[in-house]
Amino acid sequence: MRDCCVICLTETWLSDKVPDSAIQLPGFSVHRADRSQDLTGKSRGGGVCFMINNSWCDYANVHPVKSFCSPDLEYLMIKCRPFWLPREFTAVIITAVYIPPQADTDRALRELYSAISSEETAHPEAAFITTGDFNKGNLKKVSPKLHQHIHFNTRGDRLLDHCYTPFRDAYKALPRAPFGQSDHRSILLLPAYRxxxxxxxxxxxxxxxxxxxxxxxxxxxxxxxxxxxxxxxxxxxxxxxxxxxxxxxxxxxxxxxxxxxxxxPNQKPWINGDVRTALAARSSAFASANTSDYKHAHYQLRKTIKAAKREYRDRVEQQFDMGLCGRD
Structure with a gap:
């Protein structure tokens, strides 16, 4: 387990009396959302936590997006920019979820879906992973496009723990022994995405x-x-x-x-000749080991990419404007 990129824990039972140093694993950063007594009316239980492997994504590239705590739903959403990603993704946005057994499941799913949808709009090129203890909930009811990657019982004869992504066959799920005194199986998710x-x-x-x-x-x-x-x-x-x-x-x-x-197939639609030229200039500057030249080339590349994206956006918007004019 020490080689996992991300460890997701639910029902942590952590509070502000427990510092991060008490639970931090060597080589991992801790990101947690403890249960709030004021918001839930409960002083014990709940809570979600991420442990991110520094060799996959260091602490500086892990950013909290939002967290939520209510009697029906608890979640923590973080955005990771790992050292390596397939070109089709700009970031990985992971959400740890806990829906209590007595929760209003429909309300919890609507709240969770609203949060994920808003981030999908803000980050259309990110990879989204939603995982945790859903108990009676099923996120596919509110978002049928998602795929559930866990297909075996995780507590007794029930499947309570889920992992959702927009990608079919993204993970191969394997059952593992419970963690500590937990009554849920641990789940190892091996990437199968091509x-x-x-x-x-x-x-x-x-x-x-x-x-x-x-x-x-x-x-x-x-x-x-x-x-x-x-x-x-x-x-x-x-x-x-x-x-x-x-x-x-x-x-x-x-x-x-x-x-x-x-x-x-993984090429962005906004990539043009100017971007390719800027990429080649940056690669040449990097190979020359000249720090000032590399910084200048890197700046020019970012500037060129912004201009290319803006040009592509204007071109797409112009097509919609022409279509509307044709209808009139």
């Missing part, structure tokens, strides 16, 4: 390399075209449209040079 880069093959597409000079040349070509010829030769509107569109495509192919681009 990166998008390995799930799908890269695709080839043809793109045109436009310039102001080529656009001017193409405009001259259209200005000298005999468009009436297509109208006279066509028998109906469909044939007229096909012939005009075919002529325009032929002119573009003859005037504008094209090249074949390989797109990988």
């Amino acid at each position: 990166q998008k880069l390995k799930q799908e093959a890269p695709t080839l597409r043809t793109v045109h390399r436009w310039s102001d000079q080529l656009a001017s040349t193409l405009r001259d070509c259209f200005d000298h075209a005999d468009w009436e010829m297509f109208h006279v030769a066509a028998n109906d509107i469909d044939e007229y449209t096909d012939s005009v569109c075919g002529f325009i495509r032929k002119c573009v192919e003859d005037v504008v040079p094209s090249r074949t681009v390989k797109s990988f």
Whole structure:
């Protein structure tokens, strides 16, 4: 267990009288949300806790997102930026959950779903993991898109402990002996997720390399075209449209040079030539071992990525605006 990236504990029974140093494992950072007597009316029990392996994600890259405590639900949500992540993810947001047996399960699930949904909106490229003791609750009732990865009984003849992610076959769950005096089985979750880069093959597409000079040349070509010829030769509107569109495509192919681009399934849609150039410059600066050059290249890369994201966002929004105008 000492090699686990994350250890999630529920029903910790911890309070402010117990310092982190009393429970901290060597090589792990502690992140906890103890039960509040003022919010739950109970002075004992409850509480959730994370122990994060420093070799997976150091303390500086673990950030608390939100915590919640009520008679029906207790949870702690943290955002981790590990040392290594597949390119399709920017962070891992993990939520430790405890729903007491006497809780209003529907209310607890709605509250939990609302918290997770708001973070999914704020961090659309993060990987979300929700795990803990749900007792009678089932998060799939309010979010059917999630996948539950634990399929064996965890306390007697009941399955009380769940792990949800948006990814099918993300984990292989194995039962283990109870932790300490717990009456629940411990669960070891082994990652089985395959990166998008390995799930799908890269695709080839043809793109045109436009310039102001080529656009001017193409405009001259259209200005000298005999468009009436297509109208006279066509028998109906469909044939007229096909012939005009075919002529325009032929002119573009003859005037504008094209090249074949390989797109990988895990490639972000906003990555363009400027970003690739900035990435290459940063790699060269890193290889040169020049600290000042590397800092400058790193700054330029971040600046270029922001500009590329902004350009992609504007392009997508413009498409929606054009669609709305067409309906009007």
